[in-house]
Amino acid sequence: MRSDDILDGVRELFLLDPDVVFLNHGSYGACPKPVFERYQAWQRELEREPVDFISRRLPELLDHARAELGAFVGADGDDLTFVPNATTGVNMAARALDLQPGDEVLATNLEYGACDLTWEWLCERTGARYVRTEVGQLLAQRSERTRAVFLSHITSETALLLPVAEVVAQARAEGLVTIVDGAHAVAQVDLDLSALGADFYAGNCHKWLCAPKGSGFLYVRPEWQERVDGPIVSWGYEEPVTFISRTERQGTRDSAAYLAVPDAIAFQREHDVRDRCVALAREARRELCTLLDTEPLAPDAQVLQMASVRLPEPQPDLSQRLFDEHRIEIPTMRHGRDDLLRISIAPYTEREDVERLLDALPDALRTSRSPA
Ligand SMILES: Cc1ncc(COP(=O)(O)O)c(C=O)c1O
Numbered sequence: 001m002r003s004d005d006i007l008d009g010v011r012e013l014f015l016l017d018p019d020v021v022f023l024n025h026g027s028y029g030a031c032p033k034p035v036f037e038r039y040q041a042w043q044r045e046l047e048r049e050p051v052d053f054i055s056r057r058l059p060e061l062l063d064h065a066r067a068e069l070g071a072f073v074g075a076d077g078d079d080l081t082f083v084p085n086a087t088t089g090v091n092m093a094a095r096a097l098d099l100q101p102g103d104e105v106l107a108t109n110l111e112y113g114a115c116d117l118t119w120e121w122l123c124e125r126t127g128a129r130y131v132r133t134e135v136g137q138l139l140a141q142r143s144e145r146t147r148a149v150f151l152s153h154i155t156s157e158t159a160l161l162l163p164v165a166e167v168v169a170q171a172r173a174e175g176l177v178t179i180v181d182g183a184h185a186v187a188q189v190d191l192d193l194s195a196l197g198a199d200f201y202a203g204n205c206h207k208w209l210c211a212p213k214g215s216g217f218l219y220v221r222p223e224w225q226e227r228v229d230g231p232i233v234s235w236g237y238e239e240p241v242t243f244i245s246r247t248e249r250q251g252t253r254d255s256a257a258y259l260a261v262p263d264a265i266a267f268q269r270e271h272d273v274r275d276r277c278v279a280l281a282r283e284a285r286r287e288l289c290t291l292l293d294t295e296p297l298a299p300d301a302q303v304l305q306m307a308s309v310r311l312p313e314p315q316p317d318l319s320q321r322l323f324d325e326h327r328i329e330i331p332t333m334r335h336g337r338d339d340l341l342r343i344s345i346a347p348y349t350e351r352e353d354v355e356r357l358l359d360a361l362p363d364a365l366r367t368s369r370s371p372a
Contacts, residue, residue: 010271011348020323021356023330025344026159026184026306029207031264038263039212042256054252061259062248068262069217073203074192079225080217081247082258086183088231089202089218090115090150092247093179094122096200096220096227097148101127104143106176107150108135110158113335115181119150135162139170148177153185157333159306159342160298161189168198183207183216187268188304193219200224206257208305210347211264215257218247273347277305281345284354285309288341291358308333308340311365315339318364325367326360 013032016022022030031039046053062082070077083089099105105119109132119130133141138149149171153164168178179200185191187209193201201219205211220228225243230236236249282300285307289296294310311318316338322328332338343357 010273011350013271014348016348019327021326021328021353023328023343023345023349023353023357025346025349026156026207026342027331028213029204029210030346030348031206031210031212032267035210035260035263035267036212039256039260042259043254046254046256058255062255065259065261066217066244068265069205072191072265073186073217073219074196075194075219078244079193079222080219081228081244082255083202083216083218083231083247084214084257085206085216086181086202086204087112087114087118087216089200089216090179090181091118092218092228092231093200093202093220094118095229096224097177098227099123099126099128099147102145103128103147104145105130105148105150106138106141106146107132108138108152108155108162109133110135110155110160110162111150111152112156112181112183115150135167138167139174142174142176146176148179150179150181152181152183154182154188154304154306156184157308157335157340157342158297159184159308160302161304162302164198165196168196172197184306188274197221205261205264208346209261209264209268211261212257214254215261215264271347274305277345277347277349278303280349280351280354281305281307281343284343284345284357287354287358288343288361291361292341305346306342306344308342311339311341313339315341315365321364321367322357322360326356326364328357328360330357 014030015033016030066080067077070080123130131141151162151167154161164180171178178198180198182201182203184207186203186205199221203217205215206213228243230247230250232250234249234251236245282303285303288309292309292312297308314337315332319332322330331342333340333342
């Protein structure tokens with residue numbers, strides 16, 4: 001089935017430049033106007049009476065936003081804390097482990113570069129080891145020194161849905177701590193974090209939930225909450241101290257992005273076109289594979305709203321060329337290699353956008369390859 005139906009009106013609800021074919025929702029998301037207006041309304045409300053807003057009203061407003069987010073991701077709102085982004089969440093989870101010399105953290109070789117850096121940094125300082133391996137071999141690499149397992153729910157570069165439920169269940173059965181990077185999974189996957197049972201789950205609302213930038217969260221199982229610190233020590237460390245106070249009372253800051261999360265959830269419910277997006281992403285992947293004469297990286301079942309396809313050779317300037325010459329925004333992936341092209345299909349993406357890419361690609365690839 002071709003998914004060439006056009007969604008009347010949804011595209012106009014986004015703030016995106018109409019002159020750009022925007023096929024990179026995956027990097028930073030994009031926020032629709034009604035949600036962005038609510039975000040700005042919260043900022044204006046703060047500025048009208050900063051003391052009343054921050055000192056008196058904010059804790060309750062955040063509780064409400066957290067409860068709504070909890071209901072959306074299948075967790076108790078008290079088991080979540082808002083953080084600016086998933087990277088912060090992964091950092092907080094990693095530090096809570098209190099790694100000791102000789103400890104090992106197992107991860108797939110498909111993890112997001114900044115999170116690899118987090119673990120490498122921490123392991124270097126603690127004398128622990130960060131061990132990366134094929135996802136299918138993850139738990140087979142376990143040794144008596146293994147403390148924790150880290151994996152993405154949906155990978156960044158290869159854009160693949162990983163078997164997180166199976167890995168978490170098996171790792172927990174073997175007594176390992178589980179940390180999931182769910183940066184791309186929120187609103188692409190129907191989450192039930194309590195049922196998933198991961199010890200830590202870091203998510204982003206600003207990607208596929210289309211909330212304003214700076215709206216991430218960290219879910220922490222109750223038995224770990226006491227060990228989780230915020231990025232800085234501030235007033236939340238004064239008694240009575242709670243998991244939420246330590247991690248959310250982080251000095252004076254703008255919490256408007258968090259407060260707009262319930263509006264992003266409402267928008268998503270009202271415009272839930274995920275099936276159409278997944279169908280279009282899989283269709284685009286098939287067409288790109290044919291055009292590039294390459295095999296798919298994995299079966300369709302591992303592809304949701306993003307798809308990566310292998311390029312015939314590394315193309316470090318392809319993304320810039322497509323933008324400069326065709327006004328198409330799409331990234332090449334794989335740190336330092338640029339041999340994957342990743343397409344994102346968001347609620348505003350139309351069949352026509354994919355066709356613009358398919359039309360532009362042969363020429364852009366030819367020009368990319370020719371000597372400078
Ligand atoms: C798998 C994965 N994890 C983490 C991140 C980091 O997200 P943020 O920059 O919002 O922390 C990304 C960003 O693209 C990602 O793809």
